[in-house]
Amino acid sequence: MSVNIGIVDDVASNRNILKNKLLGHNHFEVTLTAANGKDFLKKMQLLDLELLPAVVLMDLEMPGMDGVDAITTGSFLYPAVKFVVLTIFDDEDKIFNAIKAGAFGYLLKDESGENIADMLWQMYESGAGPISPGIAHKILQMVQHNELTLTHKPEAAVQKTFFNLTERENEILELLVEGLMYREIGARLFISGNTVKKHVMNIYNKLHVNSRIQVIHLAHKKKFF
Amino acid sequence: MSVNIGIVDDVASNRNILKNKLLGHNHFEVTLTAANGKDFLKKMQLLDLELLPAVVLMDLEMPGMDGVDAITTGSFLYPAVKFVVLTIFDDEDKIFNAIKAGAFGYLLKDESGENIADMLWQMYESGAGPISPGIAHKILQMVQHNELTLTHKPEAAVQKTFFNLTERENEILELLVEGLMYREIGARLFISGNTVKKHVMNIYNKLHVNSRIQVIHLAHKKKFF
DNA sequence: CAGAATCTAATCCATAAGGAGTATAGCTTT
């Protein structure tokens, strides 16, 4: 079984070279290529489920929508997809922003040379995001030079009894907050959208609110998530 | 010309195995071995200058004086020496502390397997500190999970670069997230509800979402508030 | 066993929201 890969780069020749490198490895299938962030997101929407890439190799500087924004939105819309930055830029801000945006790995084009495929495969075996040695070193130095500091925050205890919601209601609440519609929630839980709606109305009553947005606020305020 | 290496580990067999591995590479000369931090510092004092190690492989948990303290003192006394942690511990606190103490690299005993010598040699060619993939991944996650934050350039940068929204759009976004309807937002800003709607649609396009709930989720995730 | 929750599902209705398009005025940039 092979792994679906997406490639986002504004230079067509880069895409092709990379694609050939990956195909040569014969573990990988390139199911999506795009020239920038917008292009990528649009193509993701239209893509068949079984072709959804498990890994997206993302360049950073691109016209239209850059890689950081694409990763931000992409990692939100497709949490299962691992975004790996593949770029020539190694300045600290770019690294930091990309990581914050949700990048799972960060590879340098020149450093990684021919073994991008190897590093991606290693990622599958270890579960750890692939990072070029030079980048790892930069991050380490950022920590050393006090540009990064450890902020202790021991996640407040999750409130177990959130307004006496039933298990089902909690389940639905979670999906509701994620932005799903009645119908979509129903599909996930294998029940009717009408039923979901009924549950949601019950939730509203218990929480004394009357819209999804209010629910989200309340949930966030109470550190439900 | 070969490179002088120091090995600090409380387990004698570890020292020997490691030593043999390095000697097998024949780039390296092991000129110092020690069983703990204190032992290491004492031997460094007595060592001939030409035998001073360029690299010290340092275990972390040792009786007497541990690796972190040894690195702290050692990197102060011998700034030219590169301290590379070589341990089985991969918990975040240990990693962070070791790096802060001045570690130039961080290798995991099990992960690095036989190629510790390779990674050390690579360090010489690239000038970058050797870091095990698993450790790099851990650090990356620490950054991602806000346990590490950029201190010199705080919150402002994150907020300002929220998807290139215009001032007006940001203004409307805030009210939108509060749960107001188009009409209500319009009333607050003294513009038409229709106009608000147009702005909101523009925001959706820029953020690549298509509902208020998704916007809120994204905004919260990216710490817009 | 009987009653109480709970989960399921449906209907009807009014309103809000999402989508797409058009248009104009003001301001900045080239």
Added chain:
DNA sequence: AAAGCTATACTCCTTATGGATTAGATTCTG
């Protein structure tokens, strides 16, 4: 002066949401 962006505002249409009510099935509980 022309091109581009932003803010403003409108229309038409479809779909989703919130609100209220009813009701069968299942499970829990006193």
